Amino acid sequence: MGELKDRYIRFDWAIKRMLRDKANFAVLEGLLTVLFEDKTQIVEILESEGNQLAETDKFNRVDIKAKNSKGEIILVEVQNTREVYYLERILYGVAKTITEHISLGESYGNIKKVYSISIVYFDLGKGNDYLYHGQNRFIGVHADDELQITTKQEDALLPKYPREIFPEYYIIRVNEFNKVAKTPLEEWVNYLKTGEIEPETKAPGLSEAREKLKYYSMTPGERHAYDEHLNAIMIQNDVLSTAKMEGLAEGRAEGRAEGRAEGRAEGLEEGWAKGKAEGLLSTARKLKSMGMPPEDISLATGLTIEEIQEL
Structure with missing residues (x-):
């Protein structure tokens, strides 16, 4: 208990x-x-x-x-x-x-x-x-x-x-x-x-x-939506951590050719942006396949209802 x-x-x-x-x-x-x-x-x-x-x-x-x-x-x-x-x-x-x-x-x-x-x-x-x-x-x-x-x-x-x-x-x-x-x-x-x-x-x-x-x-339905919200956050954080590492590596590689500081910043920024966008879409697709309402998916991911409906 x-x-x-x-x-x-x-x-x-x-x-x-x-x-x-x-x-x-x-x-x-x-x-x-x-x-x-x-x-x-x-x-x-x-x-x-x-x-x-x-x-x-x-x-x-x-x-x-x-x-x-x-x-x-x-x-x-x-x-x-x-x-x-x-x-x-x-x-x-x-x-x-x-x-x-x-x-x-x-x-x-x-x-x-x-x-x-x-x-x-x-x-x-x-x-x-x-x-x-x-x-x-x-x-x-x-x-x-x-x-x-x-x-x-x-x-x-x-x-x-x-x-x-x-x-x-x-x-x-x-x-x-x-x-x-x-x-x-x-x-x-x-x-x-x-x-x-x-x-x-x-x-x-x-x-x-x-x-x-x-x-x-909470009702069983509310608990389900809440649990999926926590899962979505975990997935997003995993994706962003990976994107950060990839962006850092890419930035370092570019930096050796074009200037270490500029390349690292550019690679890190692109990695974050790309990783976040892909992570949000992937999370939304997964939640949608589980039957979560678009409104709850929007709250969990920040995507608009229209974007979710197009997935």
């Missing part, structure tokens, strides 16, 4: 299927509270074009777009496989969100702060930490002070820092976490990585996850 009791649904699946439900807000609120070090309450999940995967807009994908009790917008995205222009995609998503949520002719004062949270399960650059945080601060080049702007609010002149307005970015590099979880943040990152939750956890959101995200609470 221990195995049945202790298996939980991975966050990357739950965020697409379950955490949009108001009854499950407490799970996501717990993660945000721990990350921001401030109790965060979700007022609503915003559904707009920014949540959709548009064929003509390759950067436009956000798993959850939420609004907190202050009216600020929170973007949460989970990414399982490597993308070359991931940083550009984060920037684009934030910029698009800001413009989406201010109407034409509306005062700029109505722009709300945006928080972008990326949970990545691949090697995103070089760094020794599993959590990175960035925000805009304007620092004096010579005085080393932080710029304050005087702004009018409710008929009073108040000082305001640019960081209170400009977006903040969090990147959680899940695979870099290799510690014994002792703090609430560490418990959360351990869950993101392994799907495991300690029975006596006091971390905000994780006790709710233990109740709401039980694997064996």
